[in-house]
Amino acid sequence: MSQQAFLEIEGLTKTFDGLKALEGVALSIEAGKVTSLIGPNGAGKTTFFNCITGLIPPTAGLIRFRGEPIGSLPPHEITRRGVARTFQNIRLFSEMTVLENVMVGRYPRSAPPLIGTFIGALLQSRHFRGKERRLREEGLQSLEFVGLADRHDLTARHLCYGDQRRLEIARALASEPGLILLDEPAAGMNPRETEALMVLIGRIRDQGITPFLIEHNMKMVMKISDRIFVLDHGVKIAEGTAQEIQGNTKVIEAYLGKAETGGEEQSKLP
Template identity: 50%
Template structure:
């Protein structure tokens, strides 16, 4: 077990967005969370990453052999512990260059003190050079090294998605959460994304993704969790989910299940 979500409930006033959801993610897995709009998928991600604190439940994370409950831990500390994410709506620093955006993702790993930065001491200079080297390696990994000096907002949409993934990887996560990474992509870009996600898993990163593209979900996932109205209604392999009558009724529909 790398991450265990146990009986997590999150509500906003009278609305229960996530209702008693439990799931387990093992190291090296690709796990997809699917369901209709408003099912609670992004709210669940926000609970895992410290954006929201659930009213009930535990979120257990294992690092270096130690299991801890990260409920209530601030988002920046969760990133430092090794859980990173992208967002459904791209959140790049639009007026920064491609390279600068990735360098921002390194922030949680920097160790230089304020006075070392202000005085431009050798320790800071060394760390800065190493950060640039690692950032360029990540840009090369996602196919953006030749565009490192461009302003990020000028990139085509599909490349902005790749840049956001590179920035999330800059913090050297053990778990990467991808919120609808294929949204707005054409079929060619989606196939590239599938290859990229497989490469990320080969790096030793565990991946949890929210996605509406069922072809991508079925190709990538070892395990699929299905939410509906905040509750988990199914969990299983792609074959099991494709043939689950409750999932077909609530989300896939007969035609979509046959295509998937």
């Protein structure tokens, strides 16, 4: 693995009841680069993200972030160390306001011990009120970054779909990550929203946060990715630049099947 690797994965394997969802996956990601993970449905992409973020334990393998092993840590500890994520299916607190959703994302970086939080809230101490005020201010900054500050007092369920996606990104950013995992962030978005998302991902990178995304929108992946990894049936079959991946025979076969790849018009992915 590269000494410059920000995230290092070695031999990552995950088995469910004898079925291998991931098998010996190895890859490394450099800080400051936009990295994408692609592959057909059922390739193991979300399972891969779930292992990195502690939602499911790997069966075997090593996960290092900033040189430290994180594969055995619970999700909240991985978040504290600087890894945040969004989900393929949006997971917001639908009855809370937009701002409250982002404030929740900030708590892993600011929360005192639970007993202190409870007593402070009960007594409405000056310290507690000050902390809530800071959380609010920081939450508004996160919303400003993704373009939702003017809707901070709306209930989250009243946002349009594209804005809900951006809100989930804002909540992840509120934890001050070094690495943000975006699971199909463009899913369900129209072309205008997708263009705005690509700009946002570039701005996230420019803020010193490394984006790592799963995405099925091939045009978006090829346009914004510095490096692309490809999974098929839980195995890494390719890695490279967009140009290298577009013309990779194994990748084309994984998406289109061997019988469909003979024509010159199908010699590259979109």
